[in-house]
Amino acid sequence: MTAHESNIEAQAVPFVAEGPQPLLREIPPGEVYPVHALGPLQQAVEAVQGMTLAPVAIPAASALAVASLAVQGFVDVETLGGPRPVSLYALTIAKSGERKSSCDAPLMAGLRAFEKEQAKAQRDDMAHWENAYALWKGERDRILAEAKKGKGEKRTAAQADLRALGKEPAAPPSPDRTVTEPTYEGLTRKFAEGMPTLGIFSDEGGQFLGGFAMASENRQKTLAALNDLWQGNPIRRTRQGEGSFTLFGRRLAVHLMVQPGVARAFMADPMAADTGFLPRFLICEPPSTIGTRLQSQVRQDGFALANFSARLREVLDSPLPMDPETRELQPRILPLSRDARMMLSGFSDHVEAAQAPGNEYAHISGYASKAAEQACRIAGVLTAWQDLHASGVTGEAMENAILLAQFYLGEAARLSDAANLSAEIERAEALRVWLLESWAHPEVLPRDVLRLAPIRALREAPAARAALAMLEKHGWLVALEPGTVIRDAARKEAFRIVRPRHEV
Template sequence: MTVPEFIPFKAEAPQPLLRAIPAGAPYPVAALGPLQGAVQAVRGIALAPVAIPAQSALAVASLGVQGFANVETLGGPRALSLYCLTIAASGERKSACFGPLLDAVRDHEREAAVAQRDDMQSWQNAHALWKGERDRILSEAKKGKGEKRTAAQADLAALGGEPAAPPSPDRVVTEPTFEGLTRLYATGQPSLGIFSDEGGQFLGGHAMNSDNRQKTLTALNDLWQGNPIRRTRAGDGAYTLYGRRLAVHLMAQPGVAHAFMADPLAADSGFLARFLICEPPSAIGTRLHRLMTPDSGALGAFGNRLREILDTPMPMDADTRELQPRILPLSDGARSLLIEFHDTIETLQAPGGDLAHITGTASKAAEQAARIAGVLTLWQDLQAAEVLPQDMANAITLAQFYLSEAARLAEAATVSVEIERAEKLRKWLLESWGEPEIAQAEVVQSGPYALRDVKAAKPALALLEQCGWIVRLNKGTVVRGSARKDAWRIKRGVGNVV
């Protein structure tokens, strides 16, 4: 048996594959203004990071008010739709934060569903009468010519169009396809929300697979902008839906979220830049039951206000259900604050600037601030005449926080698949593989599932070698009874913690 060549290890520790992401700034919960009380109440009950209920409250408020107005921005009127992405690991009590803030929406949907069943019965009767009369007119027309056909045309015109079925009461969906979302807009409410405390199911689901990703991103980009939905498909024909709005809040685990953030299509299409993203520090280990605080009524007030908004008829065309929102202007003071914020962010995007690496997100920061300000304004008063300076100041504080989070998390979004695989292999070698050496064939046979292929294992091993976690053995070295073409000695005991 050939004795493996002795290769002295370097004294210095191996290089980390993944640099730790620096901690972010505390969430500016006071800037939530009228939403602050409910957010603090949920945090007191769930003891979760405050950013989780904060994101939830903003998204729910956006869902409530987005159908009533477009807010003035420096680039013209824009929708009040907000897209939120919250990154949190399993066990961070995402559902416990989301549920209480969505209760009023669920109650509204339930009650509307009961009313719809009654309306559906009336519609079925009306539709049966309409269809019977139409069939009679057409039958009479087939029997005659000339005057009878002319009379039939007049009768059809007098009969009118087919009665429309009562719209679906649903306001929230979890993981829709583009086709499903379009159908719901065509037959249901013009203002919807995609809300999920398991956002990975949407980001990794059918709507976002390789065949559908492009059209889904394009459709959601259009909805954020307030653009119409255009649908063309054999069998369904072509149609356009105007005046639809969408709010989004996805909560996803770090691995799923970072992969989404690293997707070139999500970045290049501008989809990622439309999100308010945050990854709060974990609260696991600090959630002592004795620290819980009961709700003093703030959640009830939030639910009551949300019900008031949901029960208020949205301005829309009665036939097409196209929203016809008014324009919510900025006060002079609010506009001055927004201009100052815009110009500050613009200078930081110059080459070498602090935001030069996230220009897509930074370029939308002023618009995001205006949208948030509009949401806070209408949450307090649907008939508000303008956005006041205090609401704009709060919105700018929030927009600055989200911008700082985007800058902080940008490095995590650039982690390649190869680095992620190499990190999985590194942990497996140190924690699960008990031998001092490893051969490429052994990785393919027994390693992490994602690396059980030479094309995946080879670059991961090369990266670990480059960073000093393994040291290559001479070709032909016998390891576990076989001469190995590719084998390495594992470096243990020195800097094994990243």
């Protein structure tokens, strides 16, 4: 036996004491949610968290989204790039059992009660409209029948009678303020026939992300429509047989609560990222509190929730500033105070510098480039929620909004890193399975992976080395000393494959 062969015998470690460890998708913990920055929403959020003992970020996202839906029809907000809607899109990621629905329900209760009352009132309005329409149609049919009987003067008189009769009575609009999983066509129809301010709200957001609207053949138009609505752009629809129409002055808020698996698949979709859709969301995945939610720690604060519901009802009962015929919203603009603008400019410059190659936000420039605008939107929501008639955004409101925007930007960076790690783990797992099930030798060389790896992504040196390092870290490979003889040659770098006991 040669010295090199003796060396390899000494290093042959087919098993480790505890055995190889599974490859885990470990996501580093995020920052503590800045709940104090919620301003007028803080007490309600803390009340829900005290009742549910869920991560505070979950009711915080619900409160921001509900407040955004309530006030988005009344105000736009000044930004560094001009006026923008205060509409917020939120994506809350939490596994089953984190009490997402329990957090959402108390904050949505006032809205659900309002929708229920409005639906009853609309039924009464529909009965009146049906009578008015029947009378209008009967009179129109009579005028047209008379016109067919004669010529000249009778037809001229009929035209005058039709002008006097006026337009067909408009049906009362649908009072719904929320939808759960609309198609693109259903959403545009809802805006055409109903209220000009809507929300897509679902505590089972996977139904929307995995539904018809997001199917491969519909995804592009759905994402484009939602992007336009976030921007406040008009909705333009052209469809054969239904004619064309353009809807101005519509607003949409979104809050989707999803499980991690659904979120990973959605965030990995290139179309969702490339279209700029994902970066429009305030995304968070708070650390789990499962196992710590002891009944002795539950806190009840019905007063704070009652105040939240009362304020929500007050805003919902306020008449929307809109054209009575087209229902086009005509929101006023909330200007930034001098202090608010100075803070925003400093935040914008900080985030811009952090997007330079190699810096903190270089890999999430889509999110980072919208961070200053997100801060303005959040500031507009907090300001209008507190006072619909506020003269502008104060420095205090902007300071709070920047803290919140910074938190969500940090979450985007953290989850993006996790998504990249997930891809690395998937490559390492593919290599692990191949080595254990298909590779004929007890050792493997990096060049073996580069030449023969089971997936193309591993045939590039950085990816191959990352996968080998990950398998070594988790005990599936043991690095051999340089110069170890493998397959009749001394090797600069090689690894012994570690197989679980049950495979031997």
